[in-house]
Amino acid sequence: MIVCSLCGGTDVKCVVVVDPNTKEFIEFGYNAFSDGKCEYCGNVPLTDPGEVQADIDRLWAEHMDKHGEAPRYAYCCIARLNFEGAERRFIHIGESQYPEPLGxxxxxxxxxxxxxxxxxxxxxxxxxxxxxxxxxxxxxxP
Ligand SMILES: [Zn+2]
Known part of the structure; x- marks a missing residue:
C-alpha cells in the first residue's frame, strides 16, 4: 500500500503516465513518489513501507554475506515533519560502543x-x- 510518508494516510495522489486516448495506466511518473500529495499533509513524499522493508531485507542479507556481521549504519532517505521533500541521512543500528559523531x-x-x-x-x-x-x-x- 502506498501511503503518505508523514501521517500514513492513503488519501494520496501522485503523477502517473496514462495513454491519453484510453486513459489506461502505463507507469508512475518521474519522481511520482517524491512529489506526492496527501489530502491532510499537502505536498509530501509518498512511500510503500512493504517495498522499503523488502529492500532493507535484501540489502541487509547482502551486507551479512559480505561482512559476516550486522551493519552499524544505514544510509537512507527520510521524510520529516515540517521539512519539504526527502533527505539522505545516516541512522545508527545497534548498541552504541562510543559516542556517535555529533551531527x-x-x-x-x-x-x-x-x-x-x-x-x-x-x-x-x-x-x-x-x-x-x-x-x-x-x-x-564516511
Ligand atoms: Zn499525510
Missing part, C-alpha cells in the same frame, strides 16, 4: 526490526520522520 547520525535504533519499523509512518508516537528508502548499509561513517 553525522540523524537517529538510532536497536536492531534490524526496529530499523524496519521506521519505514511505517508513526506521528502519534512522537517520531517525526519516516524512512522512505534505503541506499546502503555500512560498518563505518
Amino acid at each position: 553525522k547520525v540523524f537517529a538510532a535504533c536497536t536492531d534490524l526490526q526496529a530499523f524496519k519499523a521506521l519505514t511505517v509512518p508513526d506521528l502519534e508516537s512522537g517520531r517525526e520522520f519516516t524512512v522512505i528508502s534505503i541506499e546502503a548499509f555500512s560498518m563505518k561513517l
Whole structure:
C-alpha cells in the first residue's frame, strides 16, 4: 500500500503516465513518489513501507554475506515533519560502543526490526520522520 510518508494516510495522489486516448495506466511518473500529495499533509513524499522493508531485507542479507556481521549504519532517505521533500541521512543500528559523531547520525535504533519499523509512518508516537528508502548499509561513517 502506498501511503503518505508523514501521517500514513492513503488519501494520496501522485503523477502517473496514462495513454491519453484510453486513459489506461502505463507507469508512475518521474519522481511520482517524491512529489506526492496527501489530502491532510499537502505536498509530501509518498512511500510503500512493504517495498522499503523488502529492500532493507535484501540489502541487509547482502551486507551479512559480505561482512559476516550486522551493519552499524544505514544510509537512507527520510521524510520529516515540517521539512519539504526527502533527505539522505545516516541512522545508527545497534548498541552504541562510543559516542556517535555529533551531527553525522540523524537517529538510532536497536536492531534490524526496529530499523524496519521506521519505514511505517508513526506521528502519534512522537517520531517525526519516516524512512522512505534505503541506499546502503555500512560498518563505518564516511
Ligand atoms: Zn499525510
